[in-house]
Amino acid sequence: DVGPDDAAVLTFTSGSTGRPKAVVGRHGPLTWFYPWMSERFGLSAEDRFGMLSALSHDPLQRDLFTPLWLGATLAVPDPERIGEPGYLADWVRREGVTVLHLTPAMLELLVSGAGEMPSLRRAFVVGDLLKRSDVARLQRLAPRVACINLYGSTETQRSVAFFEVPRPEDSAAARLGREVLPLGAGMEDVQLLILDSEGRLAGIGELGEIHLRSAHLALGYLDDPALTAERFLPDPFTPGVRLYRTGDLGRYRPDGAAKFAGRADAQVKIRGFRIEPGEVEAEISRFPGVKESVVVVREDRPGDRRLVAYAVPAPGAEIDAAGLRAFLAGRLPVHMVPADVVPLPALPLTRTSKVDRRALPAPERAVETAAAPRTAVEERLAGIWRELLGVEAVGVHDDFFDLGGHSLLATQLLSRLRSAFGAEVPLRALFERPTIAGIAGLLAGRESGAADLSSLVRTGLEEAPLSFAQERLWFLHQLDPAGSAYNMHQALRLEGDLDEAALDSALRELIRRQEALRTRFEDRGGR
Incomplete structure (x- = not known):
């Protein structure tokens, strides 16, 4: 007899060395999570599911078995036309699709057609960073849709954490703050643990590595006990339970949800500075006219490691590379400003609809005809x-x-x-x-x-998201509003004649110039 702990499938996923590794999946997780997902998000036999996963992509199991388990309808688009502008939105509308599972890159294709999708009511997005701006466009085109950011990996077999993105009219939407959306919390019987370098639970806002506690993980890696032991760990807090070490970095928000902070193996070091490309990408997304972007490190000349940004313009827009660099210089430390900005009509994608970083072109540094100095x-x-x-x-x-x-x-x-x-x-x-x-x-x-x-002096910005340190201080203030542990006091004794008018003018100019001295925290809906 076949049991829930028996091997069900081999799924190959990319390794850090470029050599694929085989994950041994079990039967049990499939039957554990689907009933919960269906009940939690109201899926039924009346739904019409769209299948957008490639045959080699492990979410294919989800795309196939969810509608089959429910007795629902499964619609399949023409794979040769998926990349055509407007095709996906027209297909969703024509087929009356109500539920979609897709990657953020596929979501970009879906909303690029600007066609309304009145039938769509559930969109589950997984596989990469999900941005508020992309969800906002989907919500405008599909007024009924509830968008859920899922989190998981091949090793967890199913998506095991979720964050339901509030609609614009909900008060919770104003409290999201950052462009990149949170990962949320674990599904039933799953916990997201963020552990520091000592293996202890991280505090609110503290950076750590995300571990997933679940009784429904894969068995491990085929014929690789060393890698299995490195990634599938015994739970130090609960005997007999395993953790999966994701390699993702994260932080706890004040509400207990987890938010993504990059990859432990994707952090890059340039000229002594550690850089998380995802933070640079989040700022690029705020520049007017940018639809999507990716930031990588290139070394096209030996010893010359450079941060390079690839940006895709929104429809009808053009990207001013110099203007974008100047914009980033006002928002990021100097070492995080890309040396090159390369506009592209679209980001290259792999067969599983993720950004193909290896296919990104080298920057072309065209130098103008040398004009001699005139002064x-x-x-x-x-x-x-x-x-x-x-x-x-x-x-x-x-x-x-x-x-x-x-x-x-x-x-x-x-x-x-x-x-x-x-x-x-x-x-x-x-x-x-x-x-x-x-x-x-x-x-x-x-x-x-x-x-x-x-x-x-920066102008035109009414609100700004709190930094991680500010979020921590805000949270501590809620616990002890009268506390003064973080107040810094200093008294100055001035000798000689004091020009009060000059001092007043200098202080006012300092406050005008330094935005932090004019900043205040407003409590809006408990945040």
């Missing part, structure tokens, strides 16, 4: 650029970053400008004017020595 200032700047960039010739209209500049060289350039011209040039200015002509014009406008601080 003494441009001549001095050209000499600094040649020395920093290691090039023999540089034109006054050549882009600093197209010539090989990156964040470390940018900070060195600003230091050279300070020494050579006695000028404090903000980093953002370099991203906005990345040419010798642009910097020379900026220096000419600052010969009086008075810096234009107004250009550093």
Whole structure:
């Protein structure tokens, strides 16, 4: 007889070495989660399911067996036409599809057609980061839809955690804050544990690795006991139960839900700084006209590791690479600003509808015809650029970053400008004017020595999401509103004559310039 713990299927998933590994799946998880999913989300025999998984993709089991188990209808699109603009939305409308399982990349295709889908009432998204902006577009096109962000892996056999995305009219939608949506909490009989480097439960906002506690994990990896022992661990808190170590980094939110914070093996290190590409992608998504993006590290020349962003414009929009870099320079540390921005009509996808990072093209650094310096200032700047960039010739209209500049060289350039011209040039200015002509014009406008601080003040942003540290302090304040442990006090004694008007003016200018000094936390619906 076949039991729930017997092997049911071998599913191959990519490994960190590029060599696929075989996961031995069991029979039991299939019959455990489907009844719960159907009851929790109201699935029935009256539904019409769409099948969007490739034959080699493990969610195929979910796509096939859920409607078969319910006695529902399964609709299959033309695989040769899925990538056509507008086809998927037309197919959903024509077939009256009510339930879809799809990846975020497939969701992008679905909403790109701008066709309404009145029949769609459930959309389960799994396999990559899910963004608020993509869900918002789906909610506009499918007024009845409930979108659920699922979390799981081949090793868990099924998606084992979920977050139901609130609709725009719900008060909970205003409290989401960040562009990337949370992973949520475990389904029945599953817990998401975020453990620190010492194997202890992480605190709220503290970074750790996500482990999944479940009695319904896969058996392990075929003929690889070492990897099985590394990833399938005994639960240190509950004897006789196993954990799956996902390799994903996460943090607990104040409400107990988990949020994704990148991959432990995807964090990159450039010039001594650890960078999570997902954080850069989240900021790029806020730039007007960007539909989707991916950030990777490339080393097209030995020893020259560079952060490269690939961005797809929204319909009818064009991406200004220099403008995007300047935008990021105002929101991210300098080492997280991509050295190259490559616009693409679409991101390349694998057969399982995930971004194919290996197919991303190398940046093309087209240098303008070298225009000779026209002034003494441009001549001095050209000499600094040649020395920093290691090039023999540089034109006054050549882009600093197209010539090989990156964040470390940018900070060195600003230091050279300070020494050579006695000028404090903000980093953002370099991203906005990345040419010798642009910097020379900026220096000419600052010969009086008075810096234009107004250009550093961000405007047009009424609200901003809390940082992880701010979320932690807010949570602690709810527990002890009268506490002052985190207040910093300092008294200053001034000697001599005090120009009160000058002090008042200086403090007001400081507050005007520094947004953090004008920031307040407002309690909205308990958040």
